[in-house]
Structures are given as structure tokens and as C-alpha cells.
């Protein structure tokens with residue numbers, strides 16, 4: 001029997017940060033109609049699904065991750081009719097839509113919290129996490145906010161503290177109260193009934209906290225930089241009880257056809273893979289952020305891929321990510337030349353790739369002048385803004401060389417500054433250049449779409465005996481590809497087969513090199529990646 005694969009296994013996910021993709025109403029902030037205008041471009045990238053960061057009504061204290069109504073659209077982004085149009089135009093193009101679900105916390109302006117805060121005996125009091133002050137009148141415990149300061153804010157009127165692990169305006173929902181989970185399941189149903197194809201679930205691994213609210217121990221390895229790192233978060237992250245919640249959410253998805261969830265989880269591989277569920281009954285994909293977190297080198301990447309592959313439970317489908325709206329951009333972290341290698345890696349590894357908007361054209365972090373900083377962790381902690389601030393990776397998409405890069409009209413002020421180099425680095429320019437990053441991205445996604453070996457095939461790493469080269473083979477039936485990636489800025493020569501073994505270059509990161517190569521002495525140019533088609537398995541073995 002041939003195995004069948006779901007769209008979220010074979011397709012590429014493309015993340016859009018809606019504020020920054022395309023403005024259509026001259027307010028300097030991207031919106032849904034803007035995204036609709038760009039759907040043909042998105043389709044042309046060869047991706048299968050779009051993940052939209054939150055578009056719900058929100059006072060925007062955390063740019064939409066503070067949700068004031070889970071079942072509506074923020075007027076900044078449009079209205080429900082625009083959303084319905086987006087969904088139907090996407091489905092008409094055979095694209096899937098994944099929306100952000102933010103179940104861990106709401107906005108303090110959500111009607112649930114307004115009720116909850118109104119008095120200690122309000123029926124919704126227990127929908128959030130309230131605690132009396134400590135006997136000395138101080139904080140209930142030592143927990144910290146990811147964005148600086150304590151995780152508790154005192155509500156004078158009702159005389160208690162509420163918990164928030166992000167900004168004070170993001171109170172945490174209390175999943176020890178079954179009514180809350182039921183309400184969130186209804187939110188899921190609302191969007192699934194509309195036809196949404198999946199959810200990216202925000203901080204899913206934080207949804208359960210220690211019932212006794214015990215103090216967290218000091219972190220002996222703290223580097224002294226970000227205060228949040230000064231504690232070991234054993235009572236707020238990755239608690240055993242979270243798995244029951246995720247299983248309940250998964251059941252909702254499973255009662256519909258072909259829907260999925262991808263969970264935001266920053267954990268080492270061993271713990272991360274538990275989020276697939278003991279019986280594959282939790283996240284379809286727990287985001288695998290290793291390529292973001294590791295120090296970029298051939299040996300580290302090889303080690304990360306091999307150990308991840310080895311830890312995947314039976315039936316678990318892998319996934320890889322280079323960046324997102326919380327990170328420095330990949331081209332800034334590793335440099336533009338290596339960003340080409342990274343895109344080749346992302347689109348040739350086994351498992352679902354996620355691309356953050358702009359990675360396909362090599363967008364870089366944009367330095368934000370102090371008076372333009374918007375992101376709460378940076379605003380709250382100016383002394384470490386350069387480390388914790390996320391604005392630099394969220395700047396407007398660079399569409400063309402016109403004023404405001406085609407993101408918004410001339411004369412309008414975009415909500416974050418544009419990159420200085422947008423006149424050189426933009427979609428329109430790269431469309432005309434067959435050697436551009438965009439051309440490379442399309443070549444890679446096209447090859448992946450058409451070649452089963454790359455889409456669903458096995459993965460085996462190869463011993464390169466060279467610290468700078470990571471090489472692996474992908475195989476499906478008799479179809480085989482060898483991928484060789486040079487992580488250094490020097491020319492390298494590797495032996496990837498016995499004398500006489502040859503293969504045909506099908507994509508090179510420079511979009512120029514081609515031809516038949518000798519695998520027993522393969523020369524790789526500085527920062528070069530190659531995808532090499534190998535003779536079918538029956539005819540030859542790479543060794």
C-alpha cells in the first residue's frame with residue numbers, strides 16, 4: 001500500500017507578519033486586502049500554506065498577541081468580509097491558511113478579563129490566575145515576565161495580583177478551569193467552521209503552570225544579560241499537565257478534515273518531540289527551532305539534523321525553520337552568502353519547511369533608531385534593546401524600488417522604517433535577475449515539489465571528513481539526490497564517492513554552476529551549496 005501524505009507534510013509554510021507585508025489603505029500598516037493583492041506572488045514562491053501572525057482586535061500592546069476578541073478582525077487589518085475573501089482566494093489558488101491562536105493569555109481588554117477583574121466573586125474571576133499578595137504585601141512569588149519585570153501585576157480595586165508572563169496587558173488564562181479550555185475549543189471551532197486549515201499555537205508549552213505557584217530556582221548558568229534568564233523556568237514551562245490540554249485541542253482538529261496545528265515550543269529536541277504526543281495525538285508539528293538557535297557550522301547543523309532525525313517518535317513528521325517574527329533575520333545572523341546555503345538546506349531537509357516573509361529575497365535586520373522602537377521587551381528594557389528587541393526583523397516587505405518599497409504609498413510613514421538598501425534588495429529587482437536569491441528560492445521549491453526524493457524521501461547524512469561541509473542524501477525509490485553545503489568562505493574539496501562516481505548538478509546556490517561532477521573529488525566554491533542528481537539506486541552507491 002502506498003503511504004499518503006498530508007498537505008502540511010509535503011508543502012512549504014510561509015509566515016506573514018501582517019503589519020509588514022502590504023498596506024492597502026495608506027495608514028502605514030499592512031492589512032488583509034494588501035495580502036490578497038500579493039497572493040499571486042505568494043503562489044509563485046511554490047509554497048503551500050500561509051501562516052498569518054494575529055489579526056484579531058487588539059490594543060496592540062504586543063502587536064496583536066494581546067487578543068481582545070478571538071472571533072473577529074482588527075479594523076487595522078480589515079473586516080471579516082476581507083478575511084473571508086482572503087480565505088476563498090487562497091483556497092481558489094490551492095493555498096492553505098494557518099492562523100495564529102493565542103490561548104495562553106488574552107488582552108486585559110478582552111471581555112473575559114474585564115469581567116474577571118471586576119470583583120473577586122465574579123463568575124469569570126477564576127478564568128485568569130489571581131493570587132493574594134504575599135504576607136508582607138509583596139508579589140505572590142518570584143516569577144518573571146519574558147519582557148522584563150515581575151510576572152505579576154497588582155489590581156488595586158480587587159486587592160489581588162494577576163499573572164502575565166509577557167506584558168502586563170496580557171493576563172494568563174487559567175486552564176485549571178475547564179470552562180476556559182471549552183471556550184478556547186469553541187474559538188477553534190469558529191475558525192475551523194469558516195474553513196481555516198490550521199493553527200500556529202502561541203507559546204503552547206506555557207499553557208500549564210505549577211498549581212502551588214512555587215518560586216523558580218536561580219539559574220546558575222545565567223550570563224547576566226537578560227534578567228528573564230536568571231531563573232530556571234521549571235514551574236512555568238513544559239509542565240506535564242500541558243499535554244492533556246494539547247490532546248483536547250487536537251481532538252477538535254481531528255473532528256474536521258485535513259486540519260493541523262503547529263506549536264510554538266522552544267525546548268531541546270528530547271523534550272520537544274514529546275509534543276507530538278505518545279500516540280501522535282498532540283501537535284502535528286512542534287516547531288523545531290534548532291537552526292535558529294545553534295551556532296552556524298557544518299558540524300553543528302549535521303549533529304542537529306542527525307540527532308533530531310534519531311529522536312523522532314514513530315509516525316512523527318519533522319519540520320525546520322530559519323526564522324520568525326521573534327528572531328534576528330537569518331541573513332543577519334549568518335550573512336547573506338550563507339543565507340543562500342540556509343535556504344538550500346531548509347528546502348532539501350526531510351520535513352516541512354517554514355519560511356519567514358523576506359527570507360526568499362535575503363532581507364536583513366534593520367537597525368531601529370531609539371525613538372522608533374516599538375517592541376515591548378525593547379521599550380521596557382532599553383539597556384538590552386539591541387538583544388531583546390524584535391522590531392529589526394519585522395520591517396516592511398521590500399517589493400520594489402519605489403518610495404516606501406511598494407509596501408505603502410509615497411508620503412505615508414510605514415509603522416517601522418524600511419531597510420536602507422531596499423532600492424537594491426527587492427522583489428521586482430530580483431524577478432529580473434536569474435541569479436537572485438528569489439530565483440534560487442523558486443528553483444529550490446520547484447525541485448522539492450516535483451521530486452519525491454526531496455519531498456518525502458529518506459535522509460542519510462554522509463561522512464565528509466571535512467569540518468566545513470555538510471552533505472546528505474535524499475532518496476525515494478530509485479531517485480536520489482546528494483546535497484553538499486559549504487559552510488565556509490573558502491573553496492573546499494570533498495570525497496563523496498569512489499573514483500568514477502559522478503552526478504549532475506541540478507541547482508547551485510549561485511544559480512549558475514551546472515554540469516556533471518566527479519564525486520570522488522568534488523570542489524565546492526566558497527559559501528556554495530549544490531544539489532546533485534545521482535544515478536538511480538540500482539546503478540550506483542555513494543559511499
Ligand code: GLC
Pocket residue numbers: 062065066102166202203264325326
Ligand atoms: C510568542 C510570540 C511572540 C509574543 C509572545 C507572547 O512567543 O511569537 O511574538 O510576543 O508569544 O504572545
